[in-house]
Amino acid sequence: MMQSINNSLNQPSSIPATMLQVVDDKIRVHKEIGSGLQSRVFLVSQYKPTSGTAANSDVSSTESAYTEENLFAMKTFEKDEFKALGLREYQLLKNIEAHDNIIKVYNHSHNGLMSAKNYPNSVVNFSQQTASTYSTKNDQPKLDKGFDYMTMEFCQNGDLFNLVKKHGKLSESLSKNLFHQLLNGLEYLHSKVEVAHLDLKLENILVSSSYSLKLCDFGFYEETNRKINKNRGTHGYRAPETYIQSNEGYDGVKADFFSLGVILFIMIFGVPPFNQATREDGLYRLFYRGSQSYKYFLRLHLGTKQQFQEGKIDHELIELLFALMDENPAMRPQSIAEIRQFSYLTKDLISQDEFGSEMEQIYSKIEQENSQQNGVAVEIQ
Numbered sequence: 001m002m003q004s005i006n007n008s009l010n011q012p013s014s015i016p017a018t019m020l021q022v023v024d025d026k027i028r029v030h031k032e033i034g035s036g037l038q039s040r041v042f043l044v045s046q047y048k049p050t051s052g053t054a055a056n057s058d059v060s061s062t063e064s065a066y067t068e069e070n071l072f073a074m075k076t077f078e079k080d081e082f083k084a085l086g087l088r089e090y091q092l093l094k095n096i097e098a099h100d101n102i103i104k105v106y107n108h109s110h111n112g113l114m115s116a117k118n119y120p121n122s123v124v125n126f127s128q129q130t131a132s133t134y135s136t137k138n139d140q141p142k143l144d145k146g147f148d149y150m151t152m153e154f155c156q157n158g159d160l161f162n163l164v165k166k167h168g169k170l171s172e173s174l175s176k177n178l179f180h181q182l183l184n185g186l187e188y189l190h191s192k193v194e195v196a197h198l199d200l201k202l203e204n205i206l207v208s209s210s211y212s213l214k215l216c217d218f219g220f221y222e223e224t225n226r227k228i229n230k231n232r233g234t235h236g237y238r239a240p241e242t243y244i245q246s247n248e249g250y251d252g253v254k255a256d257f258f259s260l261g262v263i264l265f266i267m268i269f270g271v272p273p274f275n276q277a278t279r280e281d282g283l284y285r286l287f288y289r290g291s292q293s294y295k296y297f298l299r300l301h302l303g304t305k306q307q308f309q310e311g312k313i314d315h316e317l318i319e320l321l322f323a324l325m326d327e328n329p330a331m332r333p334q335s336i337a338e339i340r341q342f343s344y345l346t347k348d349l350i351s352q353d354e355f356g357s358e359m360e361q362i363y364s365k366i367e368q369e370n371s372q373q374n375g376v377a378v379e380i381q
Helices: 060-065 080-094 128-133 160-167 172-193 252-269 282-288 293-300 305-309 315-324 336-340 352-374
Strands: 016-023 027-035 040-046 072-077 105-112 114-123 147-153 205-207 213-215
Touching: 027 072, 072 080, 080 105, 080 147, 160 205, 160 252, 160 352, 172 213, 172 252, 172 336, 172 352, 252 315, 282 293, 293 305, 293 315
Parallel strands: none
Antiparallel strands: 016 027, 016 114, 027 040, 040 072, 072 147, 105 147, 205 213
């Protein structure tokens, strides 16, 4: 996701539109809000002709999600190899029951066409949080013809990566609440849908307007009833066994648990534990120098050494992190239910009201800092 350059603090951003980018005469494209190797993500809404009547489309079943007032996201796939992954992801998400911690999808289309439209005297209003979280630079998004796209719910608070990047490490009470939300979504995925995500990372966890976490980007998922031999995941989050070529394969659920450990570490300490989980990584090698290996690691890691030397790292947190990121998958927890039983996750929990208040303060602070850094307001078209 991209950094915001909008600085209006007291009211929504609005600007008269003159030329619009429209996909298939039904989806108005406002801004590109994210990109990666496989896909790009755009902030969009339903396109309405100047007559005020809605364009014909196949989105009538979810009409409430396709209005100028209610933005949604469009994920596009331009290369054939990634189009297949996009369709696979859509088919998975469309066929599972709605869950508070899993992103909701609406439709999928092939061979999309982007075109420019005249649209005078039209104003689109964005909430301040949307404007602050996502880029507002005045460029026209472009896509080559023939792309595939998937529409899904829009999470105005961006992803966990940007939250930690802009705010720094999170409080332990806040991290626990967020982590429990991740456990809820992942438990549903593992137990009910019977698939492993296999690309869990901060960038693939979105934050809604109500501060609910939403797992997204399911292109790498695999079924949990068989071993996996495919190269899956992102360096820094991947479990060590995923780097090893073996006919036996690896357990996708245990690989997801390893990624959970990395995510929890980053939320609490504000930095990754290592670059990648291989023996070539100096920090990762410190993990397993015997039963007291955590002492070597925490004493030398730049993100933990001061707290560890001062005795300020909860031993129960250490127990949880090293269980999740154990080099041996068989030694990691056997289930989400077992993870929840770790004493660190059962104590000093905050109420939902306290959680919401703390999150609101964080995002308000981020908005203010964006304003001070950029000086002038740039409105979204």
